[in-house]
Amino acid sequence: MPTPAPLSAEAPSDAFGTPLIDVSALVPGARVLVKDETRYASGSHKEPAARAVVARAVADGHRHVTIATCGNYGRAMATACQVAGVECTVVLPAGWSDGGEAMQAAGARVHLVDGAYEDAVDESRRLAATGDCVDGNVDGPYVEAVFEGHGVVVSALRAALPEAPAAIWLPVGNGTTAIAVRRQLELLGWNTVINGVGSAGNNPMVTCWPGPYRTLPPESVSTTDHNQPLVNWHALQGDEAMAAIAATGGTVIGADDRELCDARDALAEHGAFPTAAGAVALAGLLRTARSEGLVPGTHVVVLSGR
Template identity: 55%
Template sequence: MTTTAPRTRLISVDDLVPGLSVLLQDETLYASGSHKEPAARSVAAAARADGHERVFVGSCGSYGRAMATACAQEGLRCTVVLPEGWGDGGAFAEATGADIRFAPGGYEDAVEESHRLAAEAGAADGNVDGPYQDAVLDGHGRVVQALHRELGPIPATMWLPVGNGTTVVAFHRRLRALGWSVPLHAVGSPGNNPIVTSWPGPYEPLPTGAVVTTEHNEPLVNWHALHGPAAMIAIDASGGVVHAATDDELVAAQKLLTGYGVDASPSGAAGLAGLLNHALSTPIDGPQIVVLTGRSGLD
């Protein structure tokens, strides 16, 4: 098995928001370009331990790339099911040796098809809502552990993108285990994610044809967020809030980050877009941790 050391960095900046300490947690440097790689590695290791030789996942891009990368490192076969016409057509995942399939419809349809194919093949179902869900959440939570180790239990606020809500749930679970009280502020695409449109509750999925994907917002878009209800509970329990960021705001945040040597995608910069917009209307104090989740050109 070939392993690659995780590549993340914490950048302290004091000029993004006047008078505010901002810490940029850059998770874009993994081989797959996605913060989802530790979760994918956790799933691949668990699948290998269970005797599986193949993993199936549904994805709109980033989790598929992460899983393809993780499976290649574990010596596992990987099948990534993508929605027809979405993302990069699977070029990155295919380059790692993954098998690419396509499903009509959107992300949720790709996940359902991958569930079916995994069961049919007797293979590991590596989806975020599948039997390896605990491994997914454990992997996503490792960045929180790393931040706590480096910063200690400082009274910070955390900003991160939201799509399925999986990362939010994982972060909150790890924060509670550490006894670290950190409000989670989740930032999604306006009108294109039920966590955003339902906040502060109750959770209601969107009509299947209501969401609009663009090259900038795609990882933030769901008509049904697979961990949506749990994510809303986690955000509320942490004392956080759900925010929306337009494509223009995502791109503006992305451009700002280039000045700090960060090559984030617009959706990967959603946490910063939310913080910048919120700071225009609301007094904020204390350290702000912004988690940057996807690399430009890959997310």
Template identity: 40%
Template sequence: MTAIAPALRPAPGIRADQQVVVAELADNYAGSHTLPMAEAVVAAVARDGARRVTVASGGGYGLAVAHAAWRNGLRATVVQPARWPGEHGEAARAFGAEVVDADGGYEDAIADSRRRAGASGIADGNLDGPYHDVALRALTVALVRAVGQLAEPPTAVWVPTGGGLTAVAAAAALDARGWPSPLFAVTASGANAILASWPNSYRDLPRSAVTATRVNRPLARWSAAHGRAALTAVHLRHGRVYGVSDRSLRAAADRLAAANVLASPAGAAGLAGLQATPDADPGTHLVLVTSRPAVAA
């Protein structure tokens, strides 16, 4: 696997006493920060002797797994949530992947993918599955290289948050650098169990409590696989969890576009959180951009 060292680029400051630096984690063919995780997971699956890997994905992770599987001589099954099918299905099929729909949302696609693995001996490549540690290490390495491009610790780090794994990896990367920067996890208002749990212990939400839209769906989780670990990471880093609206997500993506940084609204959630926090400390804020808009074939 080739580790990615995401480029850090200046972005418009929120206030005169703030500088915003962007880590473009999605500057790759999959348009997603999950690329290094996909490559690491598929390589581990291949070493373990499996010939097929299954994952649930409504975005770039499925495409990245399909491509990595093709390169390693494996087959991939990508399970999409039927409620909001992914934008990369055809591209994944071009790499020989089987792309299927599962009734319901993302959590239902995860359950469907896991059943396929359990019933047929196919490797479970989901980010909360048996290769979770492999995925976490790969993303942490990418983030260590990203933050390492800064000369000194940032004032704060702002992370888009769905299932919580990126927040966990960001905290691990800061720990590896020995930097005390606070960590702020940003997700969709009214649509994420991590946000609903903050500042208390993690708990799943009823399905009916989550409203997913075309804008916020990468962040929407009634059950966040890494919710407990993410909350612990944010607490230990003296941060907090923020919720932002679809309008704020779109405004953040537009602001990044003005600085020549491509980001989907959900991938721009970190900047949306900073923009919504007028009392944020002065200094250099590191914003992680985790996804780009899909490019039409």
């Protein structure tokens, strides 16, 4: 593979145009690149997964997809369905995100339920069971399409970088992205460490690391304006994701709201504008850099939503 030209402050790295941005100035002595997945039309890194799910559903003859979301996957699925001319129903916990305005703007029907994300998942599965729509959730019948879509980021890095990065820093919610990234790393033969970062105290992958996986009491998690998309009392694929991260020699850590906001604000100076939750992976890297330092080599940080 030919060696690409050195990265500028911002360099497009895949067919969708989401850039790599050099933010090494944030950690003197280290090379840190941000993969700004917020540049997708939906503003969410989950858009390739949503597109893959919709394509598979259409191929199977379905014209209506339903999912549960805290925000990011809903925006991604609404956008993907709109492009494909497919109906979309998004189930959202009442009081979370923007109430579904962005999803409605993309043509989705928004169904609000009392409770948490996990309650929204249950309701979306109930709707799918009626036969009027197909389950497009991350652990539903199109889970392999979800993994395929989330793996796009690794293919993009292969095209943009002359060698494997030392580490990839990812957000953790349900664990889906970590599993997908691990699969693609194995296919490439890259010995890249995966580090997962979530909301401190508000995700079982964070609280249980390094294992065994256990769900949290639902009443123990706390949502704020900054951490909402990161909060789970049950990570749907958490056990498998923890195993995937451990297999690379990586870790799962938590970041608090202050650290989320600090990471978001630091990125603005480099032309990246995620939400605080969308900057969680950088928050984890910065915490690690302060406390123990980073391993040598290139570190890639995935931004997840704006």
